[in-house]
Amino acid sequence: MSTDFEAQLSAYLDGELSAEDEDRLREAIAASPGLASKLAELERVDAALAAVPVPEVPAAVKARLRASIAAQGVAPSARPPRRRRRSFVMAVAAAAAAAVLVWLVLPRAADDPLIAAVPTPAAVQPIAEAPVPDAVQLIAEAPVPDAVQLIAEAPVPEVDSTSILPDLLAPGDSVEVLVGELDAEDVAVVEVLEWLAVLEGLEPDEGRG
Amino acid sequence: MPEAVDEDVQLMLAFAGGDESAFDALFDRWAGRLLRFLERMVKDSAVAEELLQESFLRVHRAKDRYRPEARFSTWLYTIAGNVARNELRRPFRRSPHESTERDLEGDAVPLVLVSTEPATDDVVEARRQGDAVEVALAQLPERQRAALWLASVEGLSYSEVAEALDTTEKSVKALVHRGRTALARQLVGTPAEQPPRGASKGGVA
Incomplete structure (x- = not known):
């Protein structure tokens, strides 16, 4: 059934099918233009996601991380109370x-x-x-x-x-x-x-x- | 498949042995990718940066407990996934897209997820698709988003994703399938898989 194959397309793309299932799906794709176009749609998603650029990490993040690590050994400082006691x-x-x-x-x-x-x-x-x-x-x-x-x-x-x-x-x-x-x-x-x-x-x- | 020698595992072991520069190396290797993942999870670049810091702080704290049983990336995404989950469960959490960055007028600067590189025609088309997929991704349920991202972009196996998201492989398979299918529908602009409610059929531009 084509529905079963369709449900396997995602796992197929991720290399999560057994060799046996993969072979059967390949045959089905070859025989069904509809299934092939579904696969192409899913592949386009992967391509678009893969194109999301890796952001540059601001230097401040590493600096803050270093500061946090340095402060780790120290007991939590006595923070000032968040609010003054009101009358x-x-x-x-x-x-x-x-x-x-x-x-x-x-x-x-x-x-x-x-x-x-x-x-x-x-x-x-x-x-x-x-x-x-x-x-x-x-x-x-x-x-x-x-x-x-x-x-x-x-x-x-x-x-x-x-x-x-x-x-x-x-x-x-x-x-x-x-x-x-x-x-x-x-x-x-x-x-x-x-x-x-x-x-x-x-x-x-x-x-x- | 896990590589025979995971260079990151070697660095982590060196760090656990007292080599702080190995920790720096791990940060430099992974911070960008981890930030990209966290940005997709919390949809706010400033919060994502805080979570990135928190994630690596946890890595630092865990050095004595670290056991090289899994790929370093799986372990790292497990930590980041937990950190993101805590953030998303937090009561009174800042609403998505509300940045903590302020412009001169004091208004929140909207999160810019798209590239700002100069555009050629190819880049414009790629960016159009990129924008569409970003918008669609942001609309996915949190677990679908995480599972799809880790499997499709970060290349984790379903068992590794299951470990990172503390769920089963079967569940990951379903999450990834649903997420990827939903994004495909959005990119193509075709109606949903289920029978359309209205009479309209076919592409909507």
């Missing part, structure tokens, strides 16, 4: 900041054109001047207990560690009060509050006419 407080505060901002912005974005125009905190009036009772209220009621709890558990010095934000913030407090209570390390928390102030403070004053 846990900062990490938690940043996470909380992201959560609060997302919570605050998302529900409003649809109908509030101001969201898109919110500038950076620096561009806004000083926080101390901003009357932001609503923002504070928002924080107190914010459905982010996990984040707040995380902050509460962080090793913040000299701050009541049971539940910082609810305790520190009462409705009517200004952001200034809170800022005064926080340690300098808690910049990220302050930033959240600044953003809250920005978002709330802008609304009444800068609506489009």
Whole structure:
């Protein structure tokens, strides 16, 4: 059957057939132009593959190899740690900041054109001047207990560690009060509050006419 | 067939005996071919260079364990095959064709697998075929690609390929056959062996 012979063509090219099989295949090829042309197609593949040039090996590869070999005897060097340990407080505060901002912005974005125009905190009036009772209220009621709890558990010095934000913030407090209570390390928390102030403070004053 | 005296085996034995220059000689003899193989396996010249370095580092480390039971080339391609396989199994591996080389704009420089020598008409035609076969080869499944390359280009016997790829001769025979047939179809531009799904038959340019 020609199919059987066809399946043997590749092994034939690689010299992997037994002498007996090879003889039979040769006869079949001689008798079948179709089989002969299949063989020619496969031979063309081999010729094309063989024409792939041997690349030049950059000298740097050998140099690096030599360096690796030289370093082999030496114990693995004490590599510097891949990342510096970040302040846990900062990490938690940043996470909380992201959560609060997302919570605050998302529900409003649809109908509030101001969201898109919110500038950076620096561009806004000083926080101390901003009357932001609503923002504070928002924080107190914010459905982010996990984040707040995380902050509460962080090793913040000299701050009541049971539940910082609810305790520190009462409705009517200004952001200034809170800022005064926080340690300098808690910049990220302050930033959240600044953003809250920005978002709330802008609304009444800068609506489009 | 293994040669009666494998010059590479002699060099390896000399190296195992403490002759570092024999290792250098082995590198110079084999690095280019091994790099060409590794480039086909990982499809990225910069990564292939790293793997070439890793392969020879393993050769260096293995000198005390080396036994001249097989041709040196078989042993070397077994090492390189393992190194390439590890790279391809690596999670979050760089995608193929993404080079670590950067041009002035910081964009990745695409891997150039084709020759850049000046072209005559013959060379142009050969290069056209060469480009086609490179593209087709790159599309083959990894094991077909490796088996076909080792058998067709590097001249390893099926039993040697089986050793290098840690599989059986029977499997190698099937892999090489499928790979070579697939490339032949690509080069000719004819439909696949299996019955065509559509009505179209015949060459597609």
